[in-house]
Amino acid sequence: MKTDLAIADLVPHSGAMCWLDRVIEADAESLLAEATVRADHLLLRDGQLGAAAGVEYMAQAAAAWAGWQRHASATEGGAARIGFLLGTRRYQCSRAAFRVGDVLRVSVQRLFQADNGLGQFECVISIDGAEVARASLNVFGPDDPEAFLNGQTP
Template identity: 40%
Template sequence: MTAPQTLDRAGIARRIPHSGSMCLLDRLAAWDAESIHCTTASHAHPDNPLRTASGLLSPNLIEYAAQAMALHGGLLAAEGSEPSAGFLASARNVRLSVARIDDIAGELQVHAQRLTGDQSQVLYQFAVTDATGRPLAEGRAVVVLNTPLAMENNA
């Protein structure tokens, strides 16, 4: 994986449909045509928008991975073009290793690898680890692109 460009949180927010505190990724660490690696400490923020009275629960790691996938799609788009509108259609074979993530020390490492895809859908494999490399979540996700529902949700 290479890092032809790195992006901070503001640069990421310009390339995904999430802004403000809902942009969960802090930094693009590396990417290439097949994969992306981002880091973040937003899980530790008391104002994290996904936090509930029970804390920040581990199923939210799927959203962290989905944002990395959206960023990857934006980076692959032709210069100056808008990325394809998309939505997370399914998450499969998800394995969560912790109950909550707001008590995880250090940055989260968010990895996604594009396995296959075309103009209408993309399959990614994802993994989220803590700063030491301990697995927190992994699985596969299908993103559906350019459908009326996806375009309506991103309008």
């Protein structure tokens, strides 16, 4: 399903910390986002962005999926909430770096999500239709992130 929601409506990241440009499509299990590596990127060095940054693009796409789910739900809605990247498994990238002007297509597919907020996504980054990076991300999205950060458990 196509989406016309702005990235700011879906993820809690803002300013230089928001790396995604737009969501192309989303559904109950997946999301496809797009991002252009720009010359003013926070982590850019000598016109290149280290390949490890792909993990953050993937994590932001997973966060956008969660935000899209909240907006699609008649019962939730509301502002974007913070979540936590717990780790990644098998991050593989065929490049040493992304370059200014690269248009990244970031797809995330939910593999599972437990009632306690733990989840896993299979993620892929493509450039010009060719896969350049892949990983599985483990994430945690508590019902009340502020309470979680303050050490309060339900």
